[in-house]
Amino acid sequence: MDTPLIELRNISKSFGEVQVLFDVNMKVKExxxxxxxxxxxxxxxxxxxxxxxxxPYGQYSGEIxxxxxxxxxxxxxxxxxxxxxxxxxxxxxxxxxxxxxxxxLSNEIRKGLVVDTEKEIEEARxxxxxxKADYISPTAKVRNLSxxxxxxxxxAKALSSKPKALILDEPTSALSELESENLLNLLKELKERxxxxxxxxxxxxxxxxxxxxxxxxxxxxxxxYFDRDEQEVDEATIIRYMVGREITNLYPPKIxxxxxxxVFELKNWTVINPATGRYLAKDVNxxxxxxxxxxxxxxxxxxxTELGLGIFGxxxxxxxQGEMFVEGRQVSPRSPAEAIKNGIFYLTEDRKERGxxxxxxxxxxxxxxxxxxxxxxxxxxxxREIQVANNFVSRLSIKAPNVEAKISTxxxxxxxxVLVAKGLFTEPKVLILDEPTRGIDVGAKFEIYxxxxxxxxxxxxxxxxxxxxxxxLGMSDRIYVMGRGRITGELSAEQADQxxxxxxxxx
Amino acid sequence: MNSFGQHLKKFLVENVRDYAMFxxxxxxxxxxxxLSGGTFLSPDNITNLINQTGYLAVLSIGVTLVIVIRHxxxxxxxxxxxxxxxxANLMMFYHFNALAAILVVxxxxxxxxxxxxxxxxxxxxxxxxxxxxxxxxxxxxxxxxTRGMGTIIIRxxxxxxxxxxxxxxxxxxxxxxxxxxxxxxxxxxxxxVAIIWSSISNRRRQIQRGIEPIPVDMxxxxxxxxxxxxxxxxxxxxxxxxxxxxxxxxxxxxxxxxFITERTVLGRHIYAVGGNPEAAQLSxxxxxxxxxxxxxxxxxxxxxxxxxxxxxxxxATTTAGTMFELYAIAGAYIGxxxxxxxxxxxxxxxxxxxxxxxxxxxxxxxxxxxxxQYIILGVVLAIAVIFDVAxxxxxx
Numbered sequence: 001m002d003t004p005l006i007e008l009r010n011i012s013k014s015f016g017e018v019q020v021l022f023d024v025n026m027k028v029k030e031x032x033x034x035x036x037x038x039x040x041x042x043x044x045x046x047x048x049x050x051x052x053x054x055x056p057y058g059q060y061s062g063e064i065x066x067x068x069x070x071x072x073x074x075x076x077x078x079x080x081x082x083x084x085x086x087x088x089x090x091x092x093x094x095x096x097x098x099x100x101x102x103x104x105l106s107n108e109i110r111k112g113l114v115v116d117t118e119k120e121i122e123e124a125r126x127x128x129x130x131x132k133a134d135y136i137s138p139t140a141k142v143r144n145l146s147x148x149x150x151x152x153x154x155x156a157k158a159l160s161s162k163p164k165a166l167i168l169d170e171p172t173s174a175l176s177e178l179e180s181e182n183l184l185n186l187l188k189e190l191k192e193r194x195x196x197x198x199x200x201x202x203x204x205x206x207x208x209x210x211x212x213x214x215x216x217x218x219x220x221x222x223x224x225y226f227d228r229d230e231q232e233v234d235e236a237t238i239i240r241y242m243v244g245r246e247i248t249n250l251y252p253p254k255i256x257x258x259x260x261x262x263v264f265e266l267k268n269w270t271v272i273n274p275a276t277g278r279y280l281a282k283d284v285n286x287x288x289x290x291x292x293x294x295x296x297x298x299x300x301x302x303x304x305t306e307l308g309l310g311i312f313g314x315x316x317x318x319x320x321q322g323e324m325f326v327e328g329r330q331v332s333p334r335s336p337a338e339a340i341k342n343g344i345f346y347l348t349e350d351r352k353e354r355g356x357x358x359x360x361x362x363x364x365x366x367x368x369x370x371x372x373x374x375x376x377x378x379x380x381x382x383x384r385e386i387q388v389a390n391n392f393v394s395r396l397s398i399k400a401p402n403v404e405a406k407i408s409t410x411x412x413x414x415x416x417x418v419l420v421a422k423g424l425f426t427e428p429k430v431l432i433l434d435e436p437t438r439g440i441d442v443g444a445k446f447e448i449y450x451x452x453x454x455x456x457x458x459x460x461x462x463x464x465x466x467x468x469x470x471x472x473l474g475m476s477d478r479i480y481v482m483g484r485g486r487i488t489g490e491l492s493a494e495q496a497d498q499x500x501x502x503x504x505x506x507x
Numbered sequence: 508m509n510s511f512g513q514h515l516k517k518f519l520v521e522n523v524r525d526y527a528m529f530x531x532x533x534x535x536x537x538x539x540x541x542l543s544g545g546t547f548l549s550p551d552n553i554t555n556l557i558n559q560t561g562y563l564a565v566l567s568i569g570v571t572l573v574i575v576i577r578h579x580x581x582x583x584x585x586x587x588x589x590x591x592x593x594x595a596n597l598m599m600f601y602h603f604n605a606l607a608a609i610l611v612v613x614x615x616x617x618x619x620x621x622x623x624x625x626x627x628x629x630x631x632x633x634x635x636x637x638x639x640x641x642x643x644x645x646x647x648x649x650x651x652x653t654r655g656m657g658t659i660i661i662r663x664x665x666x667x668x669x670x671x672x673x674x675x676x677x678x679x680x681x682x683x684x685x686x687x688x689x690x691x692x693x694x695x696x697x698x699x700v701a702i703i704w705s706s707i708s709n710r711r712r713q714i715q716r717g718i719e720p721i722p723v724d725m726x727x728x729x730x731x732x733x734x735x736x737x738x739x740x741x742x743x744x745x746x747x748x749x750x751x752x753x754x755x756x757x758x759x760x761x762x763x764x765x766f767i768t769e770r771t772v773l774g775r776h777i778y779a780v781g782g783n784p785e786a787a788q789l790s791x792x793x794x795x796x797x798x799x800x801x802x803x804x805x806x807x808x809x810x811x812x813x814x815x816x817x818x819x820x821x822x823a824t825t826t827a828g829t830m831f832e833l834y835a836i837a838g839a840y841i842g843x844x845x846x847x848x849x850x851x852x853x854x855x856x857x858x859x860x861x862x863x864x865x866x867x868x869x870x871x872x873x874x875x876x877x878x879x880q881y882i883i884l885g886v887v888l889a890i891a892v893i894f895d896v897a898x899x900x901x902x903x
Contacts, residue, residue, distance in 0.1 A: 315788050337791035346789065354789055357782035359849050368779055369790035371772045378771045386716055402717050422790070 003068040005030040005196050006051070006084075006165060011062035013046060013055065020046050021220045023062070028165065028213075033187060033197045035207040038217035039242055039441030044200050045089075047217070048167050052086040053079035083164030087154050089173060089439075095143035100124035102142055103157045127156040130193075132186055148179040155186070165196040172206060173439055176299035176467050178506065184210050202441070204235045216241040243443055250442070251474030252450045256457040258292035258477055262328070263461035264344075264430045269322035271303070271310040271485075280306035280318060282485045288430065288461035293452060295476030296465045299505055303485040304465045305349060308432045312346035313339035326429060340369060343429035347419055349438060349465070355419045356407045363389035363403040365418055370426045392421035396451060413444025420451065431455065434465045449475060469498055481505050511724055518725045523898055528842065528855065528891075532862050533736075539869035547869055550747035553740065558670060560864040561753035562587065562815040566835035567842070567860035568764050568853045569808035572801045574839055575781040577848035578627060578634035580802065581832050582641025583809040586619055588828020589645045591813030592652035595659040595823035598666060605666035612810045619645075620806020621799065628798035642832070650825055659823045670819030673748040674755060687742075688749025695741025699734050706730065753815055757857070760811070764853040777801060782849030837884075838863050841891040845899070862887075 004027040013021040021043045028034040038044050049055050051064065053073035064071050066082050073079045079086075093102045100117075103124045109116045124138035133152040142150060151171060158166055168187075172180040180203070187197055187210055201207050207214065216224040216238060224241040226233045264287065271281040281303045288294045298304045310320045313333040324331055326342050333339035339346070348354040356365050366389045367374050374385040389403040396417045400410060407415055416436065423431060433452070437445040452475065456462055466472050472479055479496050481489040481504035489504030519526065539547040546552060566583055573580045590612045597603040597611060619641070626637040653659060661667060677690050684692070706726075713720045720726070744750065768774040779787040780797045788794050812831065817823050842859030844851030866887060870880045 312789070313791075335791070335793065336789055337793060340791045348786075348789055354783075354785040357779055357786050357849065359782050360778070364775065364779075368775070368787070368792075371775055375772050378773060380770055380772055380775060382712075404716070404718050426791075 002029065004028055004065075005067060006198075007063075007065040007068075008047070008051065009063040009065065011047065011050060011060055011064075013043075013050060013060040019220065021050075021060070024217065024220070024222045025225075026215045026222060027225075028196060028198055030164075030196055031191060031194055032212035033191050033199060033210050035211040035214045036198060036200045036217065037202075037204065037207055037214060037238060037242060039443060042217040042242075042441075043220040044217055045169060048086060048169060048198070048200065051079065052076060052084055052167065080161055080163075083162075084167065085158040085161055085163035085165070086167040087151075087158050087169065087171065089170040091147070091150050091154055093142045093150055093153060093157075096141065098139050098141055099128075099136060099145075099153050100138040102153060103127060103138075103160055105157075107160060123160070124156070127159055128152070130159060131155050132182075132189075147174045148176075148183070151175065151183065152186075159190075159195075163195065165198060166190070167198040167200070169200045170202065170439070171199070172201065172203060177469060177502070178299060180206065202439070204238055207238070208233075208235060214238065218242060218244055239442060242441075250446065250449075250470070252446065252453050254456075254477075255453050256291055258456070259290045259459075261290045262287050263290045263326065264288040264463075265325040266311070267323040267325075269307070269310070269324065270320070271306050271314075272319040272321075273306075274317065274319050279303075279485045281310065281482075284322070284482075284487050286463075286480055286487065288463055290459050290461060291456045292477045293456050293462045293464055293475055295472040295479040296463055296482060297467070297469065297472045297479060297501055297505060298465075298482035299467060302482040302505070304467075304482055305434055307482070308346050308434050308463070308465055311339070311432065312336055312344060340426045340428070343427075344432070345369070345423040345426050345428035345430070346432040347423045347434060347436060349435035351412075351415055351419050356415060356422075358408040359406060361404045361406055362393070362398065362400055362410075362418055365407055366392055366403075366421045366425055369422055373425070388425065389421075392425070396421055397447065411441075411444075413440035413447070416440050416444065416448065420448065424455075428460065430461045430463070432463045432465065435467065436464070437466075437468070437471065469501060472496075472501065473498065514722050514724055515728070518721060522721075527894060527898075528858055528862065531891075532858065532865065535862065535865055535869065539865070539872065543869070543872050547872055548743065550743045552868070552872070553743045554747045554751060556865060556868045557744070557757075558751050558753045558819060559868060560861050561670070561757050562812040562819065563831065563834055563838060563864060564757050564857050564860045565760050565808045565815065566812045566831055567838035567856040568760060569805040570832070570835045571839045571842070571844050571851045571853050571856040572764075572768070572777060573634075573805050574836070574844045574846060575849060575851045576777060576798060576801050577781055577784070577846075578798070578801075579836070580623065580634065580638045580641075580805050582619070582623060582638040582645055583805060583812070583835065584828040584831035584833070585642055585645035585649055586616065586806065586809040586828070587813040587816065587831050588823075588826075589649040589652055589813070590616055590619075590810045591817030591827050592649055592659065592823035594666070594814055595661050595817055596652055598661060598663050599659055605663050605669075608666070609814050612814055613807050614810075616806040616808070616810025616813075617803045618806065619809070620803040623806065624799040624802030627802065628795040645828075649828065653823055653825050657825055661817060661821050661823065666814075667818050667821045669752045669756070670815055670817075671821070672752050674750050674752065676749060686746065688745040688747075691745040691749035692741060694750065695737060695745070698741075699737050702733055702737070703730055706733075753819070756811070756815070760808070761854060761857050768853055773797075773800070778849055784848075834863055835860065837888050840895075841888065843895055845895075859891075862891075 006028040008024060008026040011021055011024040012019065024047055036044050050060050053076045056074045057072035071082055100120045104120050109119045109123065121138045128134055128136050128138065131152045136145065136149055136153065142153065172183055175183060184206055187199065191197055212228055214226045214233065215222055218241065266284055266286045269281060269284040270279065273280055284307060296304055306318065309316060310318055311324065313336040314320050315336050326344065331342045333342050352358060363385055367385045371380060374381055374388055386403055392398065393403060398417045399414050407418060437448055452462060464475055473496055477493055479491045479501065480487050481501055483505055491500065536548065566587065570580055570583065593615060594608045594612045597608040598605065623638055623641055626632045627634045674690060676688050680689050683689065710720050710726060776792050776797050779792060780794050784794055816827055838860030839851065839856040841862050842855035844856060866884060867880065870883065
């Protein structure tokens with residue numbers, strides 16, 4: 001047999017007293033797409049940071065072999081020299097700089113003492129062509145590009161050093177389905193050109209679409225390896241290895257039917273970005289009944305988040321027109337505080353940047369949006385606050401040593417639960433969940449879905465904003481599809497299937 | 508005994524960030540005490556040191572909150588100087604009594620803060636620039652207010668007592684412990700008892716909440732340290748003239764700000780805005796209002812600082828307020844406030860300001876050359892911040 005391009009042998013790694021990797025093995029053959037899958041916290045990112053030299057030689061035990069030769073990476077530079085290039089989940093471009101400047105950042109093409117701008121632009125154009133992004137101008141500012149375009153720039157940047165292997169950490173997590181599709185096709189194409197690819201992904205459909213081989217990590221151990229030339233593998237099998245148990249249904253069944261009473265309604269709702277004059281949402285009519293989960297599907301840029309924020313007291317100062325009703329009463333909240341008072345809560349899609357205070361404790365985060373409820377006058381009653389937090393911790397099975405644990409120490413799924421608890425503590429009638437399961441693992445997703453079912457049963461009106469089609473189809477009683485700021489379709493759960501919804505979305 | 512040693516070592520390593528400043532302060536004091544042949548920790552010098560720190564301490568407390576919400580205020584030094592001069596003017600040329608002059612000055616300070624806060628919160632001007640503009644304007648205003656004469660001598664006993672006077676003693680006890688200020692001893696003992704009592708109930712609550720408290724022997728050690736330290740200082744100042752009005756004011760301000768930051772809704776909101784402004788906003792917190800309140804409190808404390816400084820010197824001068832803002836900011840950083848926002852305790856900033864002033868006072872006492880004084884202060888500030896960053900990243 002050929003020696004693999006990359007082989008990791010018995011990699012173990014600890015942070016302080018906590019061991020996160022246990023004798024992990026992985027091998028990647030030259031010219032293939034290898035997928036690394038596992039729940040959040042399984043150790044995927046840590047493993048890739050070892051491979052790319054972020055955690056240098058000596059901070060882990062075990063061996064890295066490149067083309068059969070043991071290597072020691074002391075820094076990222078070393079791994080780059082060995083031909084390994086990594087693209088992180090969080091994009092790392094400088095927004096105020098131009099595309100070509102970003103591509104050659106710290107790798108500038110020089111002409112004597114100065115940077116050879118012409119050469120860089122020319123070379124950037126060639127690289128952008130290579131990633132099928134010839135529509136991006138090398139001299140565009142990165143700030144003005146969409147997330148998917150920035151991703152392509154990242155890949156072009158990674159390719160500029162002519163790597164043997166390219167590692168992508170959750171590259172599609174911020175992309176819409178269509179954009180993800182394009183990216184996956186690009187990866188296949190790069191493979192044809194001889195680039196070996198390691199893809200880390202949550203989305204098993206994608207994995208099955210492109211992978212030649214798969215390594216599954218669970219709790220810091222490599223629990224399965226599949227070579228698809230040799231054996232068939234399906235989603236259920238992978239999930240079983242990932243979670244160590246069989247999940248027969250990704251979405252819990254309904255436990256109650258919605259009532260006919262309309263709790264929330266928008267009439268001719270329009271949101272305009274005052275800076276550009278662009279319509280973010282136009283003439284939206286939407287209603288949610290008591291106990292109903294309404295899905296709002298749209299591709300990135302369809303205006304879903306802006307619609308949600310517009311409802312939630314419009315914190316970013318858009319121009320908002322139209323009428324809003326909560327339980328039949330017309331309301332026009334002018335700030336999140338007023339929206340909360342009117343029984344509306346919006347859970348942001350971006351829990352780290354906009355949702356939680358990472359340096360603070362669980363209890364302080366949970367109480368933050370409704371501090372008055374645990375205060376006597378202006379003075380916060382710590383005891384009551386702790387009690388409230390403890391209640392939510394047990395009700396939502398938030399996994400933490402205690403309520404004084406800092407948010408930054410928790411896993412993504414647990415953080416999301418804290419965010420949900422914070423929203424619930426404001427006792428909303430209408431709960432807007434914007435991408436509530438983004439970037440969290442299968443087990444945590446199921447728990448969030450179960451909770452949504454319970455909340456619906458309690459009579460809350462839930463708006464589920466998502467770009468994950470299976471989630472929308474699996475959870476919603478009714479579905480609105482949004483495209484370029486407009487509602488392009490309304491479907492009952494029975495009418496809806498992937499094709500129909502997608503057709504409306506790209507309408 | 509071995510386990511006690513292990514406890515102590517583990518405890519110090521784990522809490523190095525919280526205690527290092529106190530250890531450093533004690534070390535600095537001991538060094539000065541030895542080098543000065545015993546004059547540094549004499550009753551009159553300790554009192555002097557406390558009174559000298561007052562005007563800086565209140566600024567440090569105020570600017571801590573400004574830094575916590577990720578802003579800065581450079582205008583506070585000359586605002587303090589200017590408002591001190593306003594107080595002098597009101598009393599000397601407009602016949603205000605001391606109390607009225609102080610109230611007007613505090614109000615003007617709050618208004619100045621409101622102006623800064625509005626520029627920052629509602630017009631979105633970076634606080635560095637907005638308050639740099641204030642720095643320049645108030646410097647000019649200070650020169651105007653001292654009317655080209657250079658110095659306005661304040662002849663107002665009440666006002667001057669703030670920076671130089673002491674609280675009266677309990678009457679009728681002249682023969683009991685002569686040479687000591689009885690009320691000071693009494694208050695010192697009450698403070699020790701109160702601190703021990705609240706520490707114990709705090710510890711009990713921690714255990715109730717399932718949080719592992721510090722080991723018992725360490726807790727007792729900490730209590731002994733606090734008791735000895737506080738009683739020592741109490742004895743020293745009681746042997747002089749007792750608690751000064753300045754000390755009383757600084758303690759009151761500290762306690763009020765401690766209470767606000769630790770216990771109230773407002774305090775929570777301030778730290779939330781500092782920790783993550785976006786999340787705070789989406790939690791229904793009026794971020795702009797919080798910015799406004801923090802700058803207003805800063806302005807008011809600048810007014811108080813001006814009063815403390817002018818009354819200490821019994822005059823308003825053209826150079827009052829020079830570099831105050833930088834010393835106050837340095838004090839806050841020595842106290843462990845983080846520029847990344849959301850982190851910083853007012854009590855630690857008070858100690859930070861005290862460290863700054865102790866260094867200056869001690870070096871002056873030893874006759875260290877001025878040029879060297881600045882260099883040493885700079886080095887200490889750098890070390891404090893390097894230490895802070897290093898321990899913070901290690902904890903993560």
